[in-house]
Amino acid sequence: MRDPFPFPPLPALNKAVQPYVEQYSLPTLPLHIHEVFGAALFYTFIHLVVSPVISNWFFPKHYPKNSRGKKANWDAHVVSLVQSTLINGLALWVMFTDKERKGMVDWQQRVYGYTGAAGMVQALAAGYFVWDLVTTVLFLDVFGLGLLAHAFSALLVYSFGFRPFLNYYGCVFILYELSTPFLNIHWFFDKLNMTGSRAQLYNGIALLFTFFSCRLIWGTYQSVCVYADMWQAIHSSPDAGYIAATHSNSTTLTDPDANIMAFATDATPIPLWLAGIYVGSNIVLNMLNWHWFFKMITAVKKRFEPPREVKVEAKSLDGAASTGAKPKAVATTLHRRRHSIEDVVPDSDDLRDGTIQ
Template identity: 50%
Template sequence: MHDPFFVPASSFVFGETIKPLCDYLSLRSLPSHIHEILFAFGVYHLIFEYIAPPLSSLFLSHRYSKLSYESKLRWNMHCASMVSSCTICALALWTIVMDDERRNMNLIERLWGYTGAAALVQALATGYFLFDLVVMIRYLDVFGLGMLVHASSCLITYTLGFRPIFNYYGCVFMLYELSTPFLNIHWFFDKLGMTGTKAQLYNGIALLVVFFCCRLVWGAYSSFNIYRDVWNALHLTEAAKMGSNNDEMMRFAGDRSLPMWLVVLYMSGHVTLQALNVFWFGKMIAAVKKRFVKTEKKS
């Protein structure tokens, strides 16, 4: 499926300008999507800096104005995160359902293939992670080193996808973000003085269910699939790597190599993230249970 995003004329000029650097870095599909990355970065920067603060002050002045400097920064970041997670999940689901080329990819195409719609999802995610990294660097004292490392690793991983590599799986792992809106709402409830309310409890239950299904069950299943594809690809002959007749889908494939450093980077990242998901799930259960017990005591 072709990229449905509007392409401004200036993007062709900019794409051609950065093409030599992208070719040198083996990011062959990046020039075709650099405008989407910059667009997403700009949108989230505007939300964080110029939209969330005044709108929050206007509609929630009795709460937002009383927040500390650090809490206001986190509030603005949660606003950008809310828009990003809802948008990227909707787009990822739409691509999974509507992109017939992507759905019918074989092993070779899942690793080195490319469709414009799947790359759009990847580009918008990259734009958000670029924004996230900039914020983490600017306010390192507020968000901490751990969040800086997270932002850096996500940006590197999704940028490397423009080799292209694992273009098929970009949409798959973006569905992790289905739990993020519930997490943001949970945080907002605390800041709005709604800690321990039934609304927060119901949202907490939804958060646990969605997190478990999307990150633990779907995440483990998808990680197994990508491990299997990588294992099979590492045992392919050079002739077998040419097993695709779709020239359009493979137009950025290059030599169809799978460097060991790239395998280690992706695989170790997935193992680490799955371990973190289990850890975070335990923390979420404890947090929701704590608030529920407090509510019961009050009644």
């Protein structure tokens, strides 16, 4: 499927990145560099202009105008909400409509194959992580090292796609973001004094479900799949006869719009350093996801602590106090309220502070 981005590549940008294309073997970068820069500028515009205007307009009493850190956190959540909603929709659309991507049925095509539509999704994601990395560095005291590691690892992983490398898996791992809209909405409910509301309850259930199913189940399974494909690619390169057979017309063999293996004609086994960096970054992201999920579970478990007995000092009614007698300690059990569905709504400092992505 051709790149559906409505604007063509810019010759000036292509020329500017050409040295990096040759140095780091990124042949598809010139086809998508305008999308990377466009996405980074788009999200910067939302951060610096759209979020302050819209937030001041609709939530003048809650938008933190006078706090650098809180304002940056609020604006970043607006950007994250827009980006996650947009990129999820695009990734799902490409996965359902890109017939060439659907045809990537073996490890050679999944590792070395390329389609313009999947490349666009990867480029837009990379543009967001460029913005994310820069913003996290500028406000490191607000977002912390965990989010810095998340931004750097994600940008590194999506940049490898311009080799092209694992272009097929770009849309797959974007679906991590399916839980992010609910995460941001949960955060905004807290800031709008809607903590514990029925709306937050329903959103909290959706958050836990999507976080667990998309990031932990889907994400871990796909990580195993990509490790298996990379293991094959470390030990062997695409067969030249196999590449030629993927398209019958030799004149379009190197045309990326006609042949998904167009960039694999001179492909060699992937180097160990590339596989190592990719696996390391992927493990960092997965560990952060499990870490954040267990923080949510810990927050929920606190609401189900068993009742405890406490000693309550009680004065005797028969005048023990006036006679100097020591009042008896009466053991009283503090009964907890009956559990309700509201108990499943995750509530932790990480969620309230926005340190989970």
